[in-house]
Amino acid sequence: MRAPLFLKRRVRHIMEDISIDGQQISEATIYAVETASSYADSGIHIALAAERVGEFLGIPLTNTLITSWIVMAILFTIAFFVGRNLKMIPGRVQTLFEEMLNFILNYMTEVLEDGKLARKLFPFITTLFLFIFASNVLEFTPGIGSIGFIEQSSHGGEAFTPLLRSVNTDLNVTLALAVIAFIVIEVVGVATLGIMKYASKFLNFKSVIGFLVGIIELFSEVARLISFSFRLFGNILAGEVLIVVIMFFVPYLVPVPMMLFEVFVGLIQAAIFALLTLFFIKIAITEPH
Amino acid sequence: MEEIVKVFGLNWKLLIVQAVNFGVLLLALWYFLYRPVLKMLDTRREKIEEGVKSAEKSQERLREIEGERDTVLKEATKSAEELLASSKERAQEQASQIVNDANTRADSILVSAEQRAQEAKEQALRESKAEIGKAAVLAAERILKEKQS
Incomplete structure (x- = not known):
């Protein structure tokens, strides 16, 4: 029960720091956190960090890492069988994939206004979408989050460590994706405009206002790392927590529509991640004025 | 910062592994x-383009051929008509010539026949004149004999 303990400590810190006159408020908050953690003791288990299941070649083996391998394996299998059975007269599955990929490519060409660049970036954007979407769809697969082992925690209580955990509820994954997206955006911008022209977007010495705007742009550019990673992480984790809480109170039927909604959220989040990357690339390749 | 890293379980090794995972997935899906799929889409597009183009081409060719056929047919009709007209003319010419020939020949035959008839008549006349002379001599002889006796 690391998180609730941590939260308790954190709330106390904040209350002490702020030192609001009302002692009651802080007491009430602590009471709330304690109530929450007592609920946690009785079944709700929420961890912000992915649990460590083992170690492999010095790399911590977390449950999200295992799940992401499973997601990769599923995508790989689908891709292999779809790609191998392509025919001139397409079947249903082939039509589905062709339509999807064709739609993405057409949309990218439309947005980037550059067919060649769209074709180059197509695998990247599509893989972002497919990976995030597949991960989010598998969020509620029976077994994810429920299969695991019970360990004696250091506090003396029993801690449950699930073997599988939805991929995007690990900040490592979303941050890695955000970093990759960030690098791709910058690289494409530099490669398209040239380093001097691209840098002039952020370091503008023509006027004071231009300089300030450039600095703000620079900050917003870097802030994307945080917004990208936390948007996805927060949405998916929130959905997971919501389901867990609902399941705690009403285990049957009621969680189903919520799960459906969360699958929809997963689709939306995957699309948002891919689309925002695409739009930021478009912004990066636009000539500064 | 350290607390954030700890709370969210951030780990640079995991970050790199996840990034590599994504790269591997990207390559696999690309390959x-x-x-x-894109190749198939392209080939199909090309094929359709080709088909449309060849259909247009054959349509054009058909139109051309039809035009050609029309002109050829027209020419053929024209020449046939000409041929017919000229042959008719020639036939008429020939027919009239034949009739003329026949007429002239008939005329000449008639003329020669008349001539021959004239000749025969004259000959007959001459012969009968001679015979009449002879008979007249004989009759005169007989009369003379009767008178002597």
């Missing part, structure tokens, strides 16, 4: 899915 096994995107490349063949």
Whole structure:
């Protein structure tokens, strides 16, 4: 029960720091956190960090890492069988994939206004979408989050460590994706405009206002790392927590529509991640004025 | 910062592993899915383009051929008509010539026949004149004999 303990400590810190006159408020908050953690003791288990299941070649083996391998394996299998059975007269599955990929490519060409660049970036954007979407769809697969082992925690209580955990509820994954997206955006911008022209977007010495705007742009550019990673992480984790809480109170039927909604959220989040990357690339390749 | 890293379980090794995972997935999907599917889409588009183009081409060719056929047919009709007209003319000419020939020949035959008839008549006349002379001599002889006796 690391998180609730941590939260308790954190709330106390904040209350002490702020030192609001009302002692009651802080007491009430602590009471709330304690109530929450007592609920946690009785079944709700929420961890912000992915649990460590083992170690492999010095790399911590977390449950999200295992799940992401499973997601990769599923995508790989689908891709292999779809790609191998392509025919001139397409079947249903082939039509589905062709339509999807064709739609993405057409949309990218439309947005980037550059067919060649769209074709180059197509695998990247599509893989972002497919990976995030597949991960989010598998969020509620029976077994994810429920299969695991019970360990004696250091506090003396029993801690449950699930073997599988939805991929995007690990900040490592979303941050890695955000970093990759960030690098791709910058690289494409530099490669398209040239380093001097691209840098002039952020370091503008023509006027004071231009300089300030450039600095703000620079900050917003870097802030994307945080917004990208936390948007996805927060949405998916929130959905997971919501389901867990609902399941705690009403285990049957009621969680189903919520799960459906969360699958929809997963689709939306995957699309948002891919689309925002695409739009930021478009912004990066636009000539500064 | 350290607390954030700890709370969210951030680990640079995991970050790198996840990034590599994504890269591997990207390559695999590119190789096994995107490349063949896009290639298939391209080939199909090309094929359709080709088909449309060849259909247009054959349509044009058909139109050309039809035009050609029309002109050829017209020419043929024209020449046939000309041929017919000229042959008719020639036939008429020939027919009239034949009739003329026949007429002239008939005329000449008639003329020669008349001539011959005239000749025969004259000969007959001459012969009968001679005979009449002879008979007259004989009769005169007989009368003379009767008178002597």
